[in-house]
Amino acid sequence: xxxxxxxxxxxxxxxxxxxxxxxxxxxxxxxxxxxxxxxxxxxxxxxxxxxxxxxxxxxxxxxxxxxxxxxxxxxxxxxxxxxxxxxxxxxxxxxxxxxxxxxxxxxxxxxxxxxxxxxxxxxxxxxxxxxxxxxxxxxxxxxxxxxxxxxxxxxxxxxxxxxxxxxxxxxxxxxx
Numbered sequence: 652x653x654x655x656x657x658x659x660x661x662x663x664x665x666x667x668x669x670x671x672x673x674x675x676x677x678x679x680x681x682x683x684x685x686x687x688x689x690x691x692x693x694x695x696x697x698x699x700x701x702x703x704x705x706x707x708x709x710x711x712x713x714x715x716x717x718x719x720x721x722x723x724x725x726x727x728x729x730x731x732x733x734x735x736x737x738x739x740x741x742x743x744x745x746x747x748x749x750x751x752x753x754x755x756x757x758x759x760x761x762x763x764x765x766x767x768x769x770x771x772x773x774x775x776x777x778x779x780x781x782x783x784x785x786x787x788x789x790x791x792x793x794x795x796x797x798x799x800x801x802x803x804x805x806x807x808x809x810x811x812x813x814x815x816x817x818x819x820x821x822x823x824x825x826x827x
Contacts (some may be wrong), residue, residue: 672809673758674824681705685823686713688754688809694718695754715743717754722772725751744772748796749815749822752776761786761804786810794818 671689675682682703685818689696694716701711715727725740746809755771763781766788770776773792776799780787786801797816804810813824 670809672718673827674813675701675827677823677825678705679820683822684711685827688757690758693720695758697750697754715754716749719758740772744774744793746791746795748774748818749799752790752793752796752799753801753803753815753824754815756786756788756801757809761810762799794823 653686664824668818671687676684676686680766680768683705684690684700684702686697686699697713697715697767699703699711699713701714708711710732711729713727713729716725718724722740725743727738727743729736729738738746740751752771752774755769756766756776759766761784763778763786766778766786768775768777774792774796777789777791778786779789779798784803784805786804787801788801790798795818797818798814799816800814801810802812802814809826811826815822815824
């Protein structure tokens with residue numbers, strides 16, 4: 652019984668320093684899979700896999716570790732239809748720029764005063780509009796990612812919906 656009484660105190664550091672969120676991913680109107688984002692004080696781990704309609708004919712898995720203290724230690728491994736590739740931070744920004752951009756935004760506090768301009772590598776994320784807990788960002792410097800919209804983002808929680816406008820189309824992430 653004594654251990655049960657102390658269990659909340661043992662778990663408290665995990666709750667304070669580690670946060671995670673799971674999003675269902677859609678490409679256009681098609682279900683594409685899911686991603687899980689796990690935050691710790693110094694880094695973020697993102698795992699994802701294809702699923703839904705797109706998963707029927709396209710197999711994809713990813714693991715990205717974003718190191719906040721030293722972004723050059725950031726890496727991503729992806730497995731696409733059986734072929735495995737590993738990328739450094741610079742290559743991630745070229746290939747899947749939306750992912751580190753979204754992760755960097757989610758690591759911040761949802762405050763329009765502090766989110767006016769953020770740098771991620773050589774890209775600039777600029778807050779264009781804020782209204783009713785909805786944030787609209789323009790991305791400068793990226794050939795692939797144009798805009799990121801975070802909907803119903805409140806302090807202490809993650810956005811309920813994220814829309815990412817890319818050169819290939821729109822990705823929609825819905826919090827589960």
